[in-house]
Amino acid sequence: MLLSTPIAAMRQPVSDGATRPRSWRLEQLDRLERAIAERRDAVLKALASDLGKPPVEAYFELVAVQQEIQLVRSRLRRWMAPRAVGLPVFLQPGRAEVIREPLGCVLVIGPWNYPFLLSLQPLVSALAAGNTVVLKPSEHAPATSALIADLIDAAFPTTTVQVVQGDGPVAQALLQERFDHIFFTGGERVGRLVMEAAARHLTPVTLELGGKSPAVVLRDADLEVSARRLVWGKCLNAGQTCIAPDYLLVDEAVETPLIERLGERISQCFGDDPLASADLGCLVNQAQFERLHALLEGARSRGQVLFGGQSDASRRRIAPTLIQVDNLDDPLMHEELFGPLLPVLRVNDLNEAIERINQRPKPLALYLFSKQRDAQQQILERTSSGGVCFNDVVMHVSVPDLPFGGVGNSGMGNYHGEAGFRTFSHERSVLRRPFRLDVPFRYPPYAGKLPLVRRLLG
Template sequence: MPTIHEIVENQRLYYYSGETKPASFRREQLQKLKTAIKNHEREIIQALKQDLNKSEFEAYSTEIGILYKEINFAMKHLEKWMRPERVKTPLTHLGTKSYLYSEPYGVSLIIAPWNYPFSLQLSPLIGAIAAGNCAVLKPSELTPSVSGVIADIIQEIYEEKYVAVIQGGVEVSQELLQQAFDKIFFTGSVNVGKIVMEAASKHLIPVTLELGGKSPAIVDETADLQLAAKRIAWGKFTNSGQTCIAPDYLYVQQNVKKELLKKIAESITEMYGVEPLENEDMAQIVNENHFNRLKKYLNNGRTIIGGDSDRSLLQIEPTVLDDIDWKDPIMEEEIFGPILPVLSFEHIDEVVNNVRKHPKPLALYLFSESKRQQDHIIDSLSFGGGCINDTLIHVASPYLPFGGVGQSGTGSYHGKASFDAFSHKKSIVKQTNRFDIKFRYPSYKNGLKIMKKLLK
């Protein structure tokens, strides 16, 4: 059994062989991955049910189908992405041609979280393969069934010198972070993201950090309240709120607050039933530690919807809390659970001012029919990405880069952005030998005068 260091070095040797670089090889490996996922769909769904109690619908739509879409998109556009990009040449470079070459970083480390343990492990891998890299995968130890399925799939289709899966806890992660990888891609919490970035800095390794934060859903008086309620409830309570881009809290204009909350309650009943804890398809909290953490938040404000829980099932029913203040513990960090605190505002500038006082969120969702209001929020607040009059769906478009800003993350992926995340853009100037620009040399009599004209 090779050590972690030996696995990394073996991958480095394989990468230097050049076998991972041809487009035909990359396409073949992407097709292998797609076929393997299809062949193991049943095991994947069962593992997600075992670890997180995900329904088959939720498992397919958020963990499996989205990967097919990404693989298909990468295979369709691969040659175009790989092709050297011709860029303009300034007058000072007369006679030259300028290009950008996409070069694989080499050996990449991809660390996955537990909330979407299958898709968030393999989605970055699609970019790594498309870009021509080798990769070491570190699945979450909190979802052992899914981690086992990932290991089985990868071992079935790839040699360890190309893609390897290393399972284990914190000690394994620490050892991995001591290795001199060429690229690190991490999805997880802000606190662990800081540890990853610090470790990467010791080797000056480029990183992509997909983190989280408190992502607001904002509803003003012009919004379609029926659709807003349904889409907020869907976005918040999918996977029992354990989604990095879930609406973390609701900011609603005071004069429509009562009606919106009534419609949210109706939407919850429509999606999860009158007794959500009896719904066999409702996802569970990942473990008891997170369950206990979330239970404490139920003491904040006033519970107006839900509030019940079942420790034996590790489930908390969709819950809405009113009378919340920014000083409450629930507003101090990302909730990552099925609890929605509600704040109200009279004027939109109250929202802008309060959101600005906190770290930049990963996502933001505005429900408004006012074009002026939409433009104002987009222009006034910094966040990773989001939706107008919906939640979550921006993450599923291969044409939109997905990523955070500030404490919510650095770098982006999905579609071409995944290819770019695992590629170094190498700048190349191809110079002509048909003539030489003599005034650039210090011996040329009027060189300075000409330079001043060209460079002013």
């Protein structure tokens, strides 16, 4: 049986109002926090097993979930409070407000690249909003999936949270159920399938997808700092990060010195033999390795490899590699790379960079390295993306109060902090009226009342 507790039974405590009190929500956060604390070392081992994550990178996932719990706990009273809304004169006396109430039973489908963080972070938001949750971790990170199942089973009754493990057909079967919201993190192709399945029940969805996130480097940028940050962001989790810089658009005046600094920085981080480095993760499975390796070998055959290019199929590792690309038709520019290959495209100026960005679907993230405030403003006014970060990469996702999400092909909806609480809440409009002062002009017969209506309503 797919679900040990039916969806209807999980929805019942929400319908009965049992999950509405702040005390219930805080108790769920406490349960989750305790269960994580008891398994911290196990989390690091699972992430090393699935993705070869260095302990420091794996620890980022733990810390981010803990920070989300702490933020929600400190802000929950304020987020839950009714929000008063002003009334027009003709509705006074009265009181209007917006209350945020739970949606019901929601489905969270997690990805494989940050399998712990990106499964549990939306779970925190869903529980804080008073929902019950079915959680489907990715089968491509089996050790982490099993750990999450053990953690949730120990922390919650199945009427509150239950984990369903399995592959694509299991996910498809889950999507046949009627949930009150579906939160999916993954690729665009599967995102379309999720949205199609949700449409059958008119279930709202949040889609955290991806895309080719560009990084623009202008001639006034600090090249040393830019190279350091670009290499870190590109090589984090072996490039398997949805907001990693996917390709560079480099001002022709600094292309050569930037490439030199990028190469130097790669060597400083991972040594002369990056494939032997304990600080570089591995690709999640053989299929991902073979896809990227084919792109790498194609670039090598065309003489495009500028730096790196080593690979080891037995360990599913590819060294950080810089690749010269001349146009957007190059095979490396067709889809999100999701690996340690970094195409470098030369541009004349910011205008050309913006033109190239706008020739592609809207990305999940966009990066600009420049000291010019005018250049930053042009990026904001002439492009569209899920998020923007100036003179750094990836770090905007670490700001607790910044909503995180995509736009267009990179996703819909957002979460983190209050944005996550709102995603999993229904904002219900409430108007309270007394029985006194029931003015008669709104009731038929209407004869002779139009002049009064005009004076009152304008």
